[in-house]
Amino acid sequence: MASAGGRAAKRTGGRAVEGAPGRGREAVTSLDVARLAGVSQSAVSRAFTPGASVAEATRERVFDAAGRLGYRPNAIARTLITRRSRIVAMVVSYLENPFYPAIVELMSQRLQRDGYHLLLFTSDTEAADALLLQLMQYQVDGIVLVSATLSSALARDCQRAGVPVVLFNRIATVGEVSSVASDNREGGRIAARALVGTGHRRPAFVAGLENTSTSRDREAGFREELARLGIRRYRRAAGNYSFDGARRAARRLFASGAPPDAVFVANDHMAIAVMDTLRHELGLRVPEDVSVIGFDDAPQAAWDSYRLTTIEQAAGPMVEATVAMLLEQIADGAPAARRVEVPVRLVVRDSVRGLAG
Amino acid sequence: MASAGGRAAKRTGGRAVEGAPGRGREAVTSLDVARLAGVSQSAVSRAFTPGASVAEATRERVFDAAGRLGYRPNAIARTLITRRSRIVAMVVSYLENPFYPAIVELMSQRLQRDGYHLLLFTSDTEAADALLLQLMQYQVDGIVLVSATLSSALARDCQRAGVPVVLFNRIATVGEVSSVASDNREGGRIAARALVGTGHRRPAFVAGLENTSTSRDREAGFREELARLGIRRYRRAAGNYSFDGARRAARRLFASGAPPDAVFVANDHMAIAVMDTLRHELGLRVPEDVSVIGFDDAPQAAWDSYRLTTIEQAAGPMVEATVAMLLEQIADGAPAARRVEVPVRLVVRDSVRGLAG
DNA sequence: GTGAAAGCGCTAACAA
DNA sequence: TTGTTAGCGCTTTCAC
Numbered sequence: 232m233a234s235a236g237g238r239a240a241k242r243t244g245g246r247a248v249e250g251a252p253g254r255g256r257e258a259v260t261s262l263d264v265a266r267l268a269g270v271s272q273s274a275v276s277r278a279f280t281p282g283a284s285v286a287e288a289t290r291e292r293v294f295d296a297a298g299r300l301g302y303r304p305n306a307i308a309r310t311l312i313t314r315r316s317r318i319v320a321m322v323v324s325y326l327e328n329p330f331y332p333a334i335v336e337l338m339s340q341r342l343q344r345d346g347y348h349l350l351l352f353t354s355d356t357e358a359a360d361a362l363l364l365q366l367m368q369y370q371v372d373g374i375v376l377v378s379a380t381l382s383s384a385l386a387r388d389c390q391r392a393g394v395p396v397v398l399f400n401r402i403a404t405v406g407e408v409s410s411v412a413s414d415n416r417e418g419g420r421i422a423a424r425a426l427v428g429t430g431h432r433r434p435a436f437v438a439g440l441e442n443t444s445t446s447r448d449r450e451a452g453f454r455e456e457l458a459r460l461g462i463r464r465y466r467r468a469a470g471n472y473s474f475d476g477a478r479r480a481a482r483r484l485f486a487s488g489a490p491p492d493a494v495f496v497a498n499d500h501m502a503i504a505v506m507d508t509l510r511h512e513l514g515l516r517v518p519e520d521v522s523v524i525g526f527d528d529a530p531q532a533a534w535d536s537y538r539l540t541t542i543e544q545a546a547g548p549m550v551e552a553t554v555a556m557l558l559e560q561i562a563d564g565a566p567a568a569r570r571v572e573v574p575v576r577l578v579v580r581d582s583v584r585g586l587a588g
Numbered sequence: 589m590a591s592a593g594g595r596a597a598k599r600t601g602g603r604a605v606e607g608a609p610g611r612g613r614e615a616v617t618s619l620d621v622a623r624l625a626g627v628s629q630s631a632v633s634r635a636f637t638p639g640a641s642v643a644e645a646t647r648e649r650v651f652d653a654a655g656r657l658g659y660r661p662n663a664i665a666r667t668l669i670t671r672r673s674r675i676v677a678m679v680v681s682y683l684e685n686p687f688y689p690a691i692v693e694l695m696s697q698r699l700q701r702d703g704y705h706l707l708l709f710t711s712d713t714e715a716a717d718a719l720l721l722q723l724m725q726y727q728v729d730g731i732v733l734v735s736a737t738l739s740s741a742l743a744r745d746c747q748r749a750g751v752p753v754v755l756f757n758r759i760a761t762v763g764e765v766s767s768v769a770s771d772n773r774e775g776g777r778i779a780a781r782a783l784v785g786t787g788h789r790r791p792a793f794v795a796g797l798e799n800t801s802t803s804r805d806r807e808a809g810f811r812e813e814l815a816r817l818g819i820r821r822y823r824r825a826a827g828n829y830s831f832d833g834a835r836r837a838a839r840r841l842f843a844s845g846a847p848p849d850a851v852f853v854a855n856d857h858m859a860i861a862v863m864d865t866l867r868h869e870l871g872l873r874v875p876e877d878v879s880v881i882g883f884d885d886a887p888q889a890a891w892d893s894y895r896l897t898t899i900e901q902a903a904g905p906m907v908e909a910t911v912a913m914l915l916e917q918i919a920d921g922a923p924a925a926r927r928v929e930v931p932v933r934l935v936v937r938d939s940v941r942g943l944a945g
Numbered sequence: 946g947t948g949a950a951a952g953c954g955c956t957a958a959c960a961a
Numbered sequence: 962t963t964g965t966t967a968g969c970g971c972t973t974t975c976a977c
Contacts, residue, residue, distance in 0.1 A: 260970055271948045276972055286946060301749075306725040307673065308970035310664050312953045318707075318726075326689035327887065335692075336683045339710045343719075348726065350675070351708040353696045362700075368663040369675075369705070392658075474887075507892035530684065530831075535864035536893035617954055628964045633956055643962060665954035669969045 259302045268296035279304050310370060319557065320350040320371040322362065324378035328472065328500040330527040330544070331377065334399070337550040338375065345558065347372070355380055363389055373557040375399050379443040379472070383408065395560035397553050400544075402444040402570070409560070411553045411571045415445055418542040418575040419452025422495045422524050425540070425577060427460045429585035431522055434465045435491035437480045437501055439472040446472075446497045449526060453495055466491055470501045477501035481508040485515070492521060493583070499525040499532045499541055506537055506582065518584035528578050538581035549573050616659045625653035636661050667727060676914065677707040677728040679719065681735035685829065685857040687884040687901070688734065691756070694907040695732065702915065704729070712737055720746055730914040732756050736800040736829070740765065752917035754910050757901075759801040759927070766917070768910045768928045772802055775899040775932040776809025779852045779881050782897070782934060784817045786942035788879055791822045792848035794837045794858055796829040803829075803854045806883060810852055823848055827858045834858035838865040842872070849878060850940070856882040856889045856898055863894055863939065875941035885935050895938035906930050 261275040268275070270289060277283035278293035285293075296302075310316040319342055326332050339349045350371060354362050359381050366374060366389070373395040376386055383404040386396045390408050398410035426434050436453055439446035450467075457465060468484050470477035477496065481504070484491055496502035502525030509515040509523070517523050525532060528543035552571045560567055579586050618632040625632070627646060634640035635650035642650075653659075667673040676699055683689050696706045707728060711719050716738050723731060723746070730752040733743055740761040743753045747765050755767035783791050793810055796803035807824075814822060825841050827834030834853065838861070841848055853859035859882030866872040866880070874880050882889060885900035909928045917924055936943050 258970080261972095262970080272970090273948060273972080274946090277947085280972085284946060289946080303721060303725050305668075305727065305970050306722075307664055307667050307727050308953090309972075310953095311662075311668055311955090311970080312972045314953080316664065326693045329686060329689075332683035332686070332689040332692075335689075335708070336710050339708055343709070343711075343715075348722070349708050351692070351696055351706050352700070353693050354700075358700075364660060365663075365705070368660050370662065370664050503891065511892035531888070534860065535868035615954080618956095619954080629954090630956075630964065631962090634963090637956085641962060646962080662954050665969090666956075667969090668954080668971090669956050671969080 258305065259300045261302070261304070263300055264293060264296045264302045267300060268292045314370065315561075316370045316372055317346055318348050318350050318369065318371045319373045319375065320352060320366045320369070321375045322352045322354055322359070322366075322378050322381065324355050324380060325353065327474070328498060328527075329529045329531055330499065330546075333530070333546055334377065334550060337546055338554070341550055341554050345554070347558075354378060359385060367392060367394060372561050373397070375553060375557065376401070379440060379445065393564075395557055397557050397560075399549070399553055400445060402448075403568075404444075407568050409556050409567060409569050409571075411549055411556065411573065412445070413544045413549070413575045414572045415448035415575075416452035416455075418526060418544075419449040419454070419495070420456035421452075421542055421575065421577050422449075422526075423453045423456035423460065425524060425583055425586060426493045426495065426522060427457065427462060429522070429583060431493035431584075432462065433489065433492045434462065435484050435494045436465055436467045437477055437484070437494060437496040437505060438467060438469040439497040439501070441469055441471075443472075449495075449497050470497070470504070472498065472501065474500060474504045477504035478508045478512075481505045481513070485509070485513055490521075493524070494521060495524050497526055499527040499529040499539060502526070502539055502541065502582075503531055503537055506539070518582050522583040524583055532578075532580070540580045540583045540586060541578050542575050543578045544575060545573050615662065616657045618659070618661070620657055621650060621653045621659045624657060625649045671727070672918075673727045673729055674703055675705050675707050675726065675728045676730045676732065677709060677723045677726070678732045679709045679711055679716070679723075679735050679738065681712050681737055682710065684831070685855060685884075686886045686888055687856065687903075690887070690903055691734065691907060694903055695911070698907055698911045702911070704915075711735060716742060724749060724751060729918050730754070732910060732914065733758070736797060736802065750921075752914055754914050754917075756906070756910055757802060759805075761801075764925050766913050766924060766926050766928075768906055768913065768930065769802070770901045770906070770932045771929045772805035772932075773809035773812075775883060775901075776806040776811070776852070777813035778809075778899055778932065778934050779806075779883075780810045780813035780817065782881060782940055782943060783850045783852065783879060784814065784819060786879070786940060788850035788941075789819065790846065790849045791819065792841050792851045793822055793824045794834055794841070794851060794853040794862060795824060795826040796854040796858070798826055798828075800829075806852075806854050827854070827861070829855065829858065831857060831861045834861035835865045835869075838862045838870070842866070842870055847878075850881070851878060852881050854883055856884040856886040856896060859883070859896055859898065859939075860888055860894055863896070875939050879940040881940055889935075889937070897937045897940045897943060898935050899932050900935045901932060902930050 262272050265272045265275045275293050277285040278290045377399045386408045387405050390396045396408050403410050468480035470480040515521050525539050525541035528541050532539040532541050619629050622629045622632045632650050634642040635647045734756045743765045744762045747753045753765050760767050825837035827837040853862050863874050863880050872878050882896050882898035885898050889896040889898050
C-alpha cells in the first residue's frame, strides 16, 4: 500500500496523470524506491553504484525497498547521462564459416564477464555504411569489425567520431585504427615448410577473397617460403572464402595436366570443400594422392572424415587481445592504434602425407 | 560560425561549461541542428521521424544543417522517452551446433530489415537468471530464447514484466509464453517410416538432452510410428546434443550383440558424430551396414563425406514466424501466447540404405 | 554520508 | 505546420 500510494502521487509536473491506466504497467523507478526506503533518489543511485559512498545501513534499506518493488535500474537512462552504454557492437560478414560462430561465442562470453553486451550485426559490404551509422546512434562503447570486406575508411570514421574500433582478423589499410590478427604470413611459411619438408614438389594455393589481408598475407608467406626452399612456381585459384567457390577452385586446379601434389587452402572451411571435391568428385585420395593443409583449426577440421592438418588461429588469445584493447581504449579515450599479431602453430592430423602425428 | 556560437551558448542551466575542453568531443544534439537550421528542436525531431508532419522545406533545411554538423539522432535518448529500444535480445546456449549460427544470421538479417537490432547472449542454464535481469535493464523490446535449457518460468517472468518472449525451437511448459518449433513429433514419425519402409528392423535412437521438448517430441513420434509399424522396441542412448556425447552414445549402442541396423539421431550435429564413429572407429559402413538419419538439415549434412539423410527444419519460416509474433506482440502489447508449429520434411541423401534419391 | 537541484538528448502534448 | 513546455529515469555536482 505504501508503494501504491507512492505510485499515484509520483508525477510532479503540472498535468499529472493520476493512475494513468492507458499504457499498462509503468516501470518502477529509483524515485519509487527512494520513497519507500525513506531516502533520496541520490541515495538509491549510490546504493546501486559499486564504488559509491553510502552507509551500509542505507544500502540495505534501499535494497530492501528495491526488492519489494521489483526495481531494476534502467540502463538506458544511465547511459544517457554517463555516456557509456556498456554495449559493444560486432559486425560479422557471414556465419557460414564455422570459425566465426566460435569467435562470436567467445567474444560474447568474454564481454559478459566484464559487464558488456554484444550487439550483433551481419553484413557484407553493401549495407555497411548505413549499419555503422546506426551503431553510432546506439552509443555503442566500441566496435569489433570481423567482416573482411568492410572498408577501413569506414572504420576510421567511427574511430574519429570517438568510438573505439578494433579490426578482427584483418589489417587496417589506413592508420589510426587498431587490429588483431594472426601472424598470417608466418602461417603461410609454416604451411610451405610442412609441404616441402615432406617431399611435395607441386604445391597449389586456394585463395580466399583476393582483396583481403588474411588471404594475401597467407599466400605471401607461402610463396616466400616456397621460393626459399627452391620452388618458384605454384598453381593457384581463388575460392573467395565460400564453400562452392572452393569446390570450383579445386576442379580448376586439377583440370589440366601435371596436377598439384599438395594444396594449401586459405581456411578450413574451404579446405574441407577441397577435400570433398578431391575425394568424392575427382576420385583422388587424401593424403595419398594429394595433401591438403588448411588454416583456422575450425572444429570440423578435427572430424574423423577429414582429420585436416591445419594452421591454428588462437581464437582465445585473439578474442582476449581484442577485448583488452577495446576496453583500454574505452577507458582512456586513447586512440592508440595498435596492431596485435597473434602467433599461429601447425596442428598435425592426417591430411598431409608423411607428416608425423 | 553559427554553429560554433551555438555550441558555446548551448548550456542553458546555471553553471554553464563554456567550451568545456575536459571531456573531448561532445555530441552534436538536435538543439544544435535546430539552431543552425533556424527552427525549433521539435522540428528537428519531426524531420527525423518517418511519418511526422513537417513541411518539405523545413525538412530540407533540417537535413542540410544536420549534414553540416554531422548530426546523428541519439537512439538512447529516444528510447528513454518512447520506451521502445528497437533492440531484441536473443539468448542462445551454444553455437557449436551448426544449425544455430544459421538461425542467428537469419534472425539478425530479418530484424535489421525492420529496423531492429540484435543483442546476443550466450548462456547455458547457470547464469541465465542474472542474464535476463540484465536484458530487462536494457529495455529490450523483445526476447528470443533459443537456449533449450533455460527454464520456462524465467520466460514467463519476462513476459509478465511486459517484455514479449518467444521460445524458439522449444515448447513452453508453462502457459502465457509463445513458441515457434518444428513439428518434431511428425519428424520422428517420418524418420521411423523412412527406416522401416526400407526394411530396417533394429532401429535405435540417439537422444539430445533428455529434458528438452525437441528431443522428447522427436523420440515420441519415432516410437509411436515404430509401434504402428509393428516394432515395439528400440535401443536408445543419450548424446546430450554434444558431439562427444553422441560419439559415446554410438559406442554404447553398438557395444553389445545384435547391433542396430539404423540410427535416428536427434540432430545433424550428433548424427555426423555418430557416422564418424561408426565408420572410423567401429569399422562399419554407412549406409551398407547401418543407416543413419538426422534432424535439422544443417549445412554439413550436405557435405560429400556425409550426405546425411535428414529431417529438415525450415529455418527461414521459423525465423519469419518468430519475428512476426514478436513484432506483433511489441505493437499490440497483446500477450497472445501462441504456439506455432512449422512443418518438416525428409531430405533424402545417401545415409539410409534403400532410400531413393 | 546525504539531499536538492540540474540536466543527459530526445519526443509528445498542447496551444497557436 | 510549428514552437513551447514538460518530462523519460537516471547520475552528478554542490552544499551541508
